Amino acid sequence: MAMTATAEGMRRKRAFVGARGGSFGYLLPALVLVVIFFIVPVLMLLMRSVLEPEPGLQNYKALLGSTTYLRIFLNTFLVAGVVTIISIVIGYPVAWLLAIMPEKWSRLVLAIIILSMWTNLLTRTYAWMVLLQRTGVINKTLMGLGLIDQPLPLVNNLVGVTIGMTYIMLPFVILPLMGVIRAIDPAILRAAALCGATSMQCFTRVLLPLSLPGIAAGALMVFVMSLGYFVTPALLGGTSNMMLAELVAQFVQSLVNWGMGGAAAFVLLVVTLTLYAVQLRYFNPNKAR
Amino acid sequence: MLLDFDKLGVLRGFLVGLTMLVCLFLILPIVFIAALSFGSSQWLIFPPPSWTFKWYEELFADSRWFYSALTSLKIAAIVTVFSVIIGFLAALGLNRGRFLGRDILRALFLTPMILPVVVLAVALYAVFLRLGLAGTTFAFVIAHLLIALPFSIISIGNALEGFDRSIEDAAILCGANPWEARLRVTVPAISHGIFGAAVFSFLASWDEVVLAIFMASPTLQTLPVKIWSTLRQDLTPVIAAASTLLIAFTILLMVLAALFRKGKKS
Numbered sequence: 001m002a003m004t005a006t007a008e009g010m011r012r013k014r015a016f017v018g019a020r021g022g023s024f025g026y027l028l029p030a031l032v033l034v035v036i037f038f039i040v041p042v043l044m045l046l047m048r049s050v051l052e053p054e055p056g057l058q059n060y061k062a063l064l065g066s067t068t069y070l071r072i073f074l075n076t077f078l079v080a081g082v083v084t085i086i087s088i089v090i091g092y093p094v095a096w097l098l099a100i101m102p103e104k105w106s107r108l109v110l111a112i113i114i115l116s117m118w119t120n121l122l123t124r125t126y127a128w129m130v131l132l133q134r135t136g137v138i139n140k141t142l143m144g145l146g147l148i149d150q151p152l153p154l155v156n157n158l159v160g161v162t163i164g165m166t167y168i169m170l171p172f173v174i175l176p177l178m179g180v181i182r183a184i185d186p187a188i189l190r191a192a193a194l195c196g197a198t199s200m201q202c203f204t205r206v207l208l209p210l211s212l213p214g215i216a217a218g219a220l221m222v223f224v225m226s227l228g229y230f231v232t233p234a235l236l237g238g239t240s241n242m243m244l245a246e247l248v249a250q251f252v253q254s255l256v257n258w259g260m261g262g263a264a265a266f267v268l269l270v271v272t273l274t275l276y277a278v279q280l281r282y283f284n285p286n287k288a289r
Numbered sequence: 290m291l292l293d294f295d296k297l298g299v300l301r302g303f304l305v306g307l308t309m310l311v312c313l314f315l316i317l318p319i320v321f322i323a324a325l326s327f328g329s330s331q332w333l334i335f336p337p338p339s340w341t342f343k344w345y346e347e348l349f350a351d352s353r354w355f356y357s358a359l360t361s362l363k364i365a366a367i368v369t370v371f372s373v374i375i376g377f378l379a380a381l382g383l384n385r386g387r388f389l390g391r392d393i394l395r396a397l398f399l400t401p402m403i404l405p406v407v408v409l410a411v412a413l414y415a416v417f418l419r420l421g422l423a424g425t426t427f428a429f430v431i432a433h434l435l436i437a438l439p440f441s442i443i444s445i446g447n448a449l450e451g452f453d454r455s456i457e458d459a460a461i462l463c464g465a466n467p468w469e470a471r472l473r474v475t476v477p478a479i480s481h482g483i484f485g486a487a488v489f490s491f492l493a494s495w496d497e498v499v500l501a502i503f504m505a506s507p508t509l510q511t512l513p514v515k516i517w518s519t520l521r522q523d524l525t526p527v528i529a530a531a532s533t534l535l536i537a538f539t540i541l542l543m544v545l546a547a548l549f550r551k552g553k554k555s
């Protein structure tokens with residue numbers, strides 16, 4: 001009885017504090033920061049895309065009407081798509097093994113994945129610039145094995161970008177997928193095997209469908225991250241193979257054309273937020289449906 | 290039996306082989322850079338003709354590297370402090386508050402993490418140019434705080450989810466005022482979340498390149514900006530030396546995090 005009374009008192013006190021805006025007050029510093037230095041600047045940038053050099057949609061017309069820029073859009077989607085597919089195809093078996101292998105081994109593999117993930121982004125990109133160059137280890141090894149006569153052009157093109165980006169994205173696929181596969185009840189597969197399913201059938205009709213939501217969520221995340229990547233494409237892609245994020249930076253930094261820069265940023269923003277909304281709506285792991 | 294390691298059959302060889310290849314793919318570039326930083330070849334030829342410390346000497350002889358590392362450290366430290374404090378308050382508000390639009394607010398706070406960072410960089414650059422703040426420490430801290438804050442909110446928010454609030458209530462009923470209870474009961478109980486928030490906030494700022502490129506000025510550069518501008522000119526092994534030190538630093542952080550987790554368990 002006394003307990004109920006104090007609990008009741010507590011609740012009232014909380015309601016009182018809540019009414020004074022107590023818990024909302026905690027959010028104020030973050031809210032002020034995000035509104036002043038995130039929402040307002042992004043909106044201002046978008047305004048410039050329709051106001052500069054004069055009001056109208058000419059920036060968007062120029063951006064979507066020229067083959068030069070369309071090529072950049074195409075490059076961006078192509079690289080993001082290929083990186084996503086390779087990451088999933090390679091990452092899925094690794095995540096699968098990680099989910100079921102003895103802990104002492106999985107710890108070692110996880111340590112390697114986390115080391116590569118936590119290593120400075122520029123360090124990793126620099127490593128690939130060195131490895132992939134004409135006189136780099138990869139070309140030398142391939143020539144030493146007699147597989148090629150001429151060094152392959154592996155850098156300053158989209159091949160280099162794809163390799164470098166796949167390297168960066170793999171951990172983002174493996175880690176969540178490992179969790180998804182770990183959550184699958186092995187009894188379901190045992191049941192399938194008992195009922196006479198072959199290994200192939202177990203995989204295509206039980207394991208794969210059960211991990212599909214995780215695969216879709218991971219793929220979408222990698223795709224969205226790849227679309228907006230700046231550093232790796234800029235360093236491994238060279239000047240003639242630009243991607244969308246570089247275009248935004250180039251308009252602003254080298255060309256000082258804020259109208260076009262804003263327009264390109266807006267296109268990138270819309271694509272990203274749309275895909276993010278799809279992710280939240282259909283693949284949200286927090287919302288069990 | 291596809292989910293039993295001991296009964297995988299032929300498939301086990303395939304999965305183990307592929308995983309080993311992926312591990313090599315992930316670790317070899319890091320090992321190569323560390324090895325080449327001690328190699329004598331200016332053109333980063335592997336295996337190097339001989340071994341040397343000259344790239345490290347060159348690195349330490351150029352004070353710009355040292356000052357850019359110091360700038361990085363200073364900015365990351367300030368960002369970490371603000372990110373943890375503001376993130377703690379925001380996570381508390383999101384966790385405790387019962388008001389309309391809470392989910393929208395949470396999504397809003399996390400958006401800077403999802404957004405292509407180049408969009409944020411360009412937008413902030415425009416504003417700071419107009420305010421005359423481009424190239425200042427303030428601009429750097431604000432920019433990095435925006436991308437560090439989501440990590441704090443997630444990490445501390447998760448810890449708060451697992452914390453039984455009645456313990457805090459008990460402290461208040463025993464006579465503590467609400468803030469005393471929060472600081473002396475809640476904060477110690479969610480210390481792992483706060484530690485995670487601090488590590489991720491620090492790394493978010495320390496490693497950040499894109500915002501930094503736009504916020505930097507000739508006199509104020511973080512380490513990533515220094516690496517970036519050097520890389521745009523040539524692939525000098527001095528960068529390999531700097532990178533190797535950064536890798537050592539990463540490993541140190543990982544060991545610290547592992548020790549912390551172990552300490553938490555026992």
